[in-house]
Amino acid sequence: MKQILSHIDATLETSLQRLFSLLRIPSISAQPAHAADCRKAAEWARDTLAEMGFAARLSETTGLPGVIATHHEAGPTAPHVLFYGHYDVQPADPLNLWHSDPFDPQLVDGPRGKRIVARGAVDDKGQVVSFLEACRAHLTMTGKLPVRLTVLLEGEEECGSPSLAELLTKERENLKADFVLVADTNMWDFTTPAITTSLRGLAAVEVTIKGPSRDLHSGLFGGIALNPINALTRILGDLHDATGRIQIPGFYDGIAPVPDTLLASWTQLGFNPRAFLGEVGLHTPAGEADQLPLAQLWARPTADINGISGGYQGEGTKTVIPAQATAKLTFRLVPGQNPQQIVKNFETFITSRLPPDAKAEFKHFGAAPGFSMDLNAPFMHAAREALAAEFGKPAALVGCGASIPVVEAFKTHLGLETLLAGFGLDDDCIHSPNEKFELACFHRGTRAHARLLAAFAS
Amino acid sequence: MKQILSHIDATLETSLQRLFSLLRIPSISAQPAHAADCRKAAEWARDTLAEMGFAARLSETTGLPGVIATHHEAGPTAPHVLFYGHYDVQPADPLNLWHSDPFDPQLVDGPRGKRIVARGAVDDKGQVVSFLEACRAHLTMTGKLPVRLTVLLEGEEECGSPSLAELLTKERENLKADFVLVADTNMWDFTTPAITTSLRGLAAVEVTIKGPSRDLHSGLFGGIALNPINALTRILGDLHDATGRIQIPGFYDGIAPVPDTLLASWTQLGFNPRAFLGEVGLHTPAGEADQLPLAQLWARPTADINGISGGYQGEGTKTVIPAQATAKLTFRLVPGQNPQQIVKNFETFITSRLPPDAKAEFKHFGAAPGFSMDLNAPFMHAAREALAAEFGKPAALVGCGASIPVVEAFKTHLGLETLLAGFGLDDDCIHSPNEKFELACFHRGTRAHARLLAAFAS
Known part of the structure; x- marks a missing residue:
């Protein structure tokens, strides 16, 4: 050699x-x-x-x-x-x-x-x-x-x-x-x-909440008419609890704890989350409060809203109650999680929280395991x-x-x-x-x- | 005559x-x-x-x-x-x-x-x-x-x-x-x-939640990095409680009950909320559960999100954690509410709920009383x-x-x-x-x- x-x-x-x-x-x-x-x-x-x-x-x-x-x-x-x-x-x-x-x-x-x-x-x-x-x-x-x-x-x-x-x-x-x-x-x-x-896997999904059959004037209908943006934020606002844990039923099913060998290696790395996050203008790890920062990055699944849209997007203000609102989400998945089941459980999470008259439509963009x-x-x-x-x-x-x-x-x-x-x-x-x-x-x-x-x- | x-x-x-x-x-x-x-x-x-x-x-x-x-x-x-x-x-x-x-x-x-x-x-x-x-x-x-x-x-x-x-x-x-x-x-x-x-008055405001200094890759940062869309939906998801009551502090201050003369007149109108809402594909009055449907329309204030945007809006999916997310809201106001105070209290509602590292910026588009x-x-x-x-x-x-x-x-x-x-x-x-x-x-x-x-x- x-x-x-x-x-x-x-x-x-x-x-x-x-x-x-x-x-x-x-x-x-x-x-x-x-x-x-x-x-x-x-x-x-x-x-x-x-x-x-x-x-x-x-x-x-x-x-x-x-x-x-x-x-x-x-x-x-x-x-x-x-x-x-x-x-x-x-x-x-x-x-x-x-x-x-x-x-x-x-x-x-x-x-x-x-x-x-x-x-x-x-x-x-x-x-x-x-x-x-x-x-x-x-x-x-x-x-x-x-x-x-x-x-x-x-x-x-x-x-x-x-x-x-x-x-x-x-x-x-x-x-x-x-x-x-x-x-x-x-x-x-x-x-x-x-x-x-x-490696983390990925499941990508889009949800559209539909309410009134057309855009409404918020003066003539505001208060009595379902607002799909309000409904969407109310539902997605429940995605995490106060400790950062994801609230989709069964979301963490099948995840094994991080092996000691890996935890030992990670501890020796001297990872500095403030320095890592400081590069992008942040300071505080935003994931599950009881997880190591490196585990938040590598070993724990996520539920990130990657895009959201609904109603008026231009300059200024418009008194509209829109007919629908949409969010795109990806879930970073870890070994043990079943991607198809995660997507299904997410849909249940949404539909079980829909207010009266609201409908949810979903699109899927692939799901791969960790x-x-x-x-x-x-x-x-x-x-x-x-x-x-x-x-x-x-x-x-x-x-x-x-x-x-x-x-x-x-x-x-x-x-x-x-x-x-x-x-x-x-x-x-x-x-x-x-x-x-x-x-x-x-x-x-x-x-x-x-x-x-x-x-x-x- | x-x-x-x-x-x-x-x-x-x-x-x-x-x-x-x-x-x-x-x-x-x-x-x-x-x-x-x-x-x-x-x-x-x-x-x-x-x-x-x-x-x-x-x-x-x-x-x-x-x-x-x-x-x-x-x-x-x-x-x-x-x-x-x-x-x-x-x-x-x-x-x-x-x-x-x-x-x-x-x-x-x-x-x-x-x-x-x-x-x-x-x-x-x-x-x-x-x-x-x-x-x-x-x-x-x-x-x-x-x-x-x-x-x-x-x-x-x-x-x-x-x-x-x-x-x-x-x-x-x-x-x-x-x-x-x-x-x-x-x-x-x-x-x-x-x-x-x-007549109801109106206060219009826009809030932008800012997080990372640039858009991030959700694989490299997801879990540890603050996601401004998640933060925005979490905060705005708190706008109403389960009964439809708006949770902005002091929001209902100064509102007098509807005079009996008006309540009597409204009761005689035979207003059919199902028919009214049916015209626009809805059925159930979405406002405060303890208020008459006509009061929801005429006598009670609202908090409607008229527009929301952030992250990726195109076809398909994108694994981005965006740097910011924005919502436009209008509040329909009733006599007794102070429009300037409502806007101020809304800002407090937002800023008091900001997660670490998040910043909120506001724009105002006028405020008029009921x-x-x-x-x-x-x-x-x-x-x-x-x-x-x-x-x-x-x-x-x-x-x-x-x-x-x-x-x-x-x-x-x-x-x-x-x-x-x-x-x-x-x-x-x-x-x-x-x-x-x-x-x-x-x-x-x-x-x-x-x-x-x-x-x-x-």
Whole structure:
């Protein structure tokens, strides 16, 4: 291992040049004008993998192709890892806010040493190349990889993965593995690696409360006529109790307490909610009063009204009692909650509170459950060991308050668990001007991936 | 009196022809292209009044002129009545929904006999001419009027009365009177006259709840970050208690119980709330549970949310926690409530319920008190007597849930009380296609005005 890591250190400059050559390809999947560039990036990855000794090919879809490469010389008893990354990038605009051409990668000085600046520097080309360079170091120094490896690179992650299900279904037989390694997440901070062990799910619903058959004059009808906005606020005002607990019946059914391992990890993180909230003008955690701030973010479900509308919205005033009022809500869900049941219970919550003459209509916009990784899975133990060895401290076991669609896709289409370990930082400006990847993160990410590959094998 | 009424009956056809000549003038005040028509209608009124023996003139304003005419031969001890009406009309569109030219008045058959169909048939030309014809009958049969009379006709009532304050201020000395008679309201039904004895006031306010300094992603912040829409619905959900009583502190301070005279009159009206609400798709009175439906409409204040907005309003769903959310409210106010205090107490209601980190900003759009007429004023007794004599039953003493700006203008600028008695019906389609005035209402309105003039004198 020592020799492999030394090789990575010694060849960092060459690794960087390879990353730069990929970063120069403006593979913006959301813009049809860049379709050829996307294909060029896919071909770059295929050729790079082939040159390293992988059996590499493009897999065509109705959209942009996937790249699939296999290196199975470790033999049938070695663990089988499916690595996932994506070769496409976000659009670069607004261009005038960039300090350099987004597709002419630069190495510039920053407070933490040199940083790589380009669109895709970290998301996800930098993360992908750091993994490929780790494979290259193994292959160069030992002539083999410690695990059976399948690499899957998607070309449409930044535009909603419209063909991912098609790709996974078509290639199901070729993507068999023991688990998936996704390198598209962040470290806890510059010195602390992280493994994301849970994701929240999401259920989205819209409710419209209907009252009078037409808009009414509040002078001629006010007082005697049902006002749908008043009714909507009265009902939604009951969503939480005074302690922040959500009042939908059965909302918390099935939720397990946070495992001690995670609580212990969270406590060590020194998370400062005032600092976290201070970045967006807030100070006080607004969730359940009896829950840790990190649990409010990662382990507890939410009921957020994302939009509300009804009646007169212009300047000034209008004496109208509108015929209806609408609210859009999303529920962030945690493992154990049944998304369909939550939506059903929400509808009951609304309809059981309707005043006379009011009707409620609902629209649904999808429902997906929360995920939690098996903390006792062998790949999890291996990953924690490898990351601790590289960084000299345990990996933070973090949650993610949002969902990561690929995790659900791998579960649904391939039946695979996912290990989320990446080396970005929260201030990397992904999707924004001047996206960067700290050179140290690229370098240590490569070293960490080399250790992860070895750890998975043992 | 008998002779005067007989004269009115005998000359109905001539009275109608005079009304028709005024209806043929398209005096649409909201449309600058009809400015000359408006002036023509003003001149028609001036000349008609002068021909009857009034000292009549136009009173110029920065907008359309008023018509002022005086007939003071009844002498200094006779009561002095200021009659108010307006010579302008609403626009006639949509023209394709009219069954005849809106400015070519027709006498057509209807379920209650003949009806006059034209724009302005009742609002307000028909009501004005019925009053003028009553004056004419007095003058023709007795050579005099029983009261000192000042007639004021406005030309901008249908476009918000932009010059009324200017006109009343300029002509204050010429508009001195004991009270104002406004003929611009309706009967209770086809056989029951009505006097409007109360109007609700209005206070309008907008509240914006601000939370985070920018829109947040509900996955990355949901649960820990204050959601301003949730906060707004939670606070406004407290506006009413379960019985419909408004929870703003001090909201009901100063409100006197409905006088027995009014309660007795209301009870006799046979008001059917299910029928009234059924017209607009509702069934159940939504106001304070312990109040009569008519009291909810006329005598009790309201807190209606007229508009609400925040976050994402488009199709589908968006996982946003918005930076702010806004609601627009109006309070219909009744006599005794202090509008400024109500607004202040509403702000306290909001700010005392704000969760940590939330800020509230307010905008005000005016506040006017409710009005109630003095049921014991001599002109009120006289009016009830005259209407009962003409219709063979007592006038309904009704309330109006909205405000009537001229009533407040006369109080503010001239210090005068207003008597609201008119002869329209709720189904006259004012402001709509095929506006009509029942011929019987025009006729009995003229007779009733003749009786009213006599009654005021005694």
